[in-house]
Amino acid sequence: MIEARKLSKRYGETLAVDDLSFEVETGQVTGFLGPNGSGKSTTMRMIVGLDMPTSGAITVGGQTYGALRFPLHEVGALLDANAAHPGRRARNHLLWLADSNKIPRTRVDEVLGIVGLTEAAHRRAGELSLGMGQRLGIAAALLGDPGTLILDEPINGLDPEGILWVRHLLRSLAAEGRTVLVSSHLMTEMALTADQLIIIGQGRLLSSGPVADFIERSAGHHVKVVTPDADALVVLLRDKGATVTVDGPQDLSVQGLESRDVGILASGAGLTLYELSTQRASLEDAFMELTHEHAEYHGTTQSLEASRT
């Protein structure tokens, strides 16, 4: 289990992490989400003792990382996939890591097999593709067979097959009872991979809890209705206390009633329905809504549109 308590990190004027508290549970994949520059990487660096918190504490299994000896047996981390000497061969890169924590050298070939780099073991790290470098970084994280894994944007640079592979890997690691914390700025990816979410913006905690709860709570949903009798149905629906938005002459969107209730209401009044369906807002939309005001950089399309007219 990873536990952050009132964690803060200040770099000069910037407060990168601001009074952040959360817990990462064992046996689950926890997605760590936030826009670029929201403090995800800083928090992860503090977990593995690279950056010192300005205040507060972050522990793995109740211990601060700096107190661990041969920590690769407890915690495996992928923080920067490019972190390898470009002139050193892939296998040798894992070899020095293994030596530093008294991990048997046979394990090096084992993890090369797990990540599918056996063929590339003797290539120099600088000659590996982006995706292969990412796999090498994941191999390094798995080296000590750790109970806790911390992966910063592990799918960056991977092809669709690689993304699927990482998803399966994370799920099976969690199924084995390990703690898996994985950061991403892609909500949709996390919805497919994670059980739990921790969402931060500008270093502050915005939301945490099960993925399903997040979807339910912040995305909400509405019922789409297409009917030739729109005017009559609107009156009925509003009588039942539903919020109705008229999207077109025949199109309604209904909030506050389930599609089942809308159907019963319509048939009771003898109204015809062409379409009746529950619409869930996209996760990406929900995530954007939650983090919008906390995003560090906002792009704009306004000037482009203006110049077009």
Add this chain to the structure above:
Amino acid sequence: MTQVVVPKAALRSTDDRLPEVFLAACRSEWTKLRTVRSTMWALVFTVISTIGLGVLLTALAVGHWDHRSLSEITGFDPLLYSYAGLNLAQLSIGVLGVLIMTSEYATGVIRLTFGATPQRRLLLGAKALTFSVVIAVVSLISCVAVFFICQALLASKHAGVSIADPGVLRAVVGGAVHMVLIGVIAVGVGAIVRHTAGAVAILFAVLLIIPGLVQLLPAPWNNDITLYLPNSAGAAMSAVVRFPNLLAPTAGFLVLLAYAAATIGAAMVLLVRRDA
């Protein structure tokens, strides 16, 4: 490729006392050193400059033997030309020592290193020790080799010395110790500065530029300060004849050792204090 098997093998070592952590770090650093090409090239350059330059200058001196000035005759140290190459060798050793730290910062490997061994002071100690052993072996072999070749050349002029003569063995070993301590200083400078160009510039300034500048100071100061510069202190260890511009061998050793200890000490303080 999509196989997902994470064996639950018992990989954990039971003994995790600090000496074990240190030994593992040394082994890991040795693996790092021998798996990049720059190590080999720097060491080859070190051997070639130590032996090549020593033999070349000694051969020139032997060829020029009958035209020597009085000061050349009276101030002749049988090892002076032999060990001229150390002036060049210290530069390749210095660059390699700096790179041991700075290449890790440049490539981001330092985060893996600190992640694997969070005991940062101990880790720097392991880096410095491992590098010292490598330099000791390489320097000792080349110092012994250049000694015997050069003395064989000088023997034709009956000016050679034997390894058994007073102070000679000490001077041969002293040459190697000089190189080891320069290497340790370089590792420390690399850890303090963290950028290759900056660290190399500082190291070269100390070894090459500052001695020249100090000579420009007014009379008693220039020679007094020069005695205690790293270069002169190191050279004192490999001199057989006692020169007025050099410390006694033991004093030279202690001065250079103090430089190395101070640099590593400062680096240890900074490594623990700074974020990686």
